Amino acid sequence: MASAPLFVIVGGVAGGMSAATRARRLDESAQITVFEKGPYPGYANCGVPYALDGSVIPSEDSLILQTPESFKARFNVDVHVNTEVVAIDRENKTVSVKPTDAADESAITKVPYDKLLLSQGAEPFRPPMPGLDSSHVFTFQTIPDLKHVKAFIKEHGCRTAAVIGGGFIGLEAAENLQLMGLDVAVLEYTPHVFPPVDADLAEVLHAEMRRNKVNLVLNARVARIAAAATTGEEGGKPAHIALEDGTEVAADVVLAVMGIRARTGLAKAAGLALGRSGALAVNEHMQTTADPDVYAVGDMVETWHRVAGADMPLALAGPANRQGRLVADHVFAAGSRDPEALRRQAYRGNVGAAVCKVWGLTVASAGFGVEGLRRLGVDPEWVTVHPPHHAGYYPGARPVTLRVAFEKGTGRLLGAEAVGGEQGVDKRVDVLATAMQAGLSVLDLEHLELAYAPPYGAAKDPVNMAGFVAGNVMRGDVRIVHAEDLRGEAKDGQWRLEDVQVVDVRSLDEFKRGHVKGAVHIPVNVLRERIGELDRAKKTVVYCQVGYRGYLAYRILVQRGFEDVANLDGGYKSIAEGGWKALQEV
Missing domain, CATH: 3.50.50.60 (FAD/NAD(P)-binding domain)
Structure with a gap:
């Protein structure tokens, strides 16, 4: 040179x-x-x-x-x-x-x-779509894009907006369009928004969007984007998006954010x-x-x-x-x-750590979710925990749903996903992204020393908690099943709901508010006294609200001679919030 x-x-x-x-x-x-x-x-x-x-x-x-x-x-x-x-x-x-x-x-x-x-x-992905070049349709990536959208909304007095795409930009744009006073629809091609996370975790985001009056359309297939028609043309129809199923979504302005x-x-x-x-x-x-x-x-x-x-x-x-x-x-x-x-001077690679605000929630991920790993040809194990984002007794604690995926046998960290309030989610995924970069395993998570004070965390941080649960699985201290196993979606199909004995170990009030179909109700505190009510010869699934009492019940049963027992990963909360309606009796 x-x-x-x-x-x-x-x-x-x-x-x-x-x-x-x-x-x-x-x-x-x-x-x-x-x-x-x-x-x-x-x-x-x-x-x-x-x-x-x-x-x-x-x-x-x-x-x-x-x-x-x-x-x-x-x-x-x-x-x-x-x-x-x-x-x-x-x-x-x-x-x-x-x-x-x-x-x-x-x-x-x-x-x-x-x-x-x-x-x-990168440049916006623009698939063949009738009407995509209409004057009220915009990409949304740069400051000039921002200026054009704001000017159009003001000039035309827009009242409705549609966002095509439920990824990072689509979700962020939808919330901020709503802050402008527009009625907002989000059209997502896949079965759930924010594709990096698994479908059941995304269900929490769907509920939050609907609570905030977003018209959320999943599996959306756009037939065409139609501009406002003048009187005499199509009956003077306002601007809208026509879906293949015949549905029409009002859209004075459209943001096309379908990837890059x-x-x-x-x-x-x-x-x-x-x-x-x-x-x-x-x-x-x-x-x-x-x-x-x-x-x-x-x-x-x-x-x-x-x-x-x-x-x-x-x-x-x-x-x-x-x-x-x-x-x-x-x-x-x-x-x-x-x-x-x-x-x-060599790039060490990445794990794709990312975070997104979705109205009053935060969603974050690093590595891959279970669905993403399976698309890569990996058959992972995973655990799901729901601890509060800081000490539960300190005011304002909100639950964080944290999922950690890892390699069977070795425990190598493969992915982390978290959904919760506006605080605490990013911190946990950042820790797990760092652990992935460092080559740590789930067994190492038990030993991480993380800053603790009641307003910020707990003595057993959610990351530690995920490590404890995963460590129990790795060491054989507990066997877990997932909601998909109860639906018969696992490869071996041995934990289908109709084939197992299900025991709900929560309180009676919790059981009455909703439970797994066909579950027997025996609270964990009286399980030892009522253990004779259960059939030792049957496969048994125990569960509580988030997993801990189910784990205690599991340990009681296996030490009392029950051989085929499993605890439901993430407890009933994962079923109730994860869209597993076929498994519920309410």
Whole structure:
């Protein structure tokens, strides 16, 4: 590399600007140039949904973190906005650049580079759908998107909104559209919102959305998006979305947030290799596999997933920021006298830790849920606990449903999912994501030392509790079954509800409010005295509200000669809140 290396970055925001500012800190002499196709080089795109109403984030200006002028003043980085890189000449190490509003090729200039970083992110997925190009339909990813949506709603006096897609952005946007006073519908193609978590945990989110008067449509199949018709056309129908089943959903404004796809057109044209998912292939140093002088980061690349054991795309800002910083370290370590410096600048992979606010709830995940693991061909074990987010006796305690999936036999952590109030969920999933990165097992969770005071946690933290339960399973101190087993959905089918003896060990009041179909009611405190009422020859499932009293009952029965006993994972709460209506008598 030249004494004043030419470092060119295509794309700003998270990955690109992290690389640019880190590069300057490492090398004051480097010529650092950023080309950003949009008008903003550094902004908080994850905050876009929260700036819709203005009551959470006052305006889109609050999302603008830096300008070309501020980058130049503080970091001496040349940032060109509204400027598109249209071609890469890898042989001559130049990029072709033009203003986005240029009408012809005469405006193209060639800019040389020594090292090139692609940080172009991803583009909205737009499947073939009649009406998707209508003037009242918007994607929702950038500050310009935000401005267009707000202006349209104000100009047209919109009263109804439909969000197509129930992922992160869709859920966040739906809540903030509602804060604007609109009646909101969410249309999700799959059986549940927030696909990273399992269906029964997502049921808690569904209930919260419906409590907040959201028209939630699952398994939604959109036939077409219709704009408002004038009088005489279709009877002057208002704007709506027509579903294949004949349902019509009112929608003066539509946000189409059905996922994203890696933005790889420039890279493909330059002959850079793509991975199996269609995202750009990179090595552990974020170098493209076809050219070590071209790096790539963020939503447009595949990186190593530590749980899946494979390269996968991951559209999250945290990994993109870390990758950008790592690229700068690797580029400028090339001139270091330390021969080990290059080797140290390697991306360690990710576990996909993510969190989302859903009205008064928080949902978070890391690794994979049970459903996701099965799609990968993994047959996991898992445990579900429902402890309070801080000490139960301290005012304001709210339950957290925490599920931890792990590998049978080894206990290797494979996934964590949690749903609860606005506090405590992110903390637990962050701990478990760290444990996954560190290669810990569920048996290690019992030994984690976590900060405790009554307003913040309990002496037995929910993470510890999940470890205790999983440790009991691993050591054979308890056998568990899941709601799907009672439905006969397990591979062996040996715990089907109609084939087992079910014992509810809760109080009478709890039993009367709802119980598993066909359950015998024997409270745990009198189980020893009434044990003769049970058939020792039958398979027996015990359960309580959340699992602990069921575990006590299990230990009593197995030590009194019952051989085929299992405790219901997560207790009756998991059945009642998880949508397992066929298993309930209310």
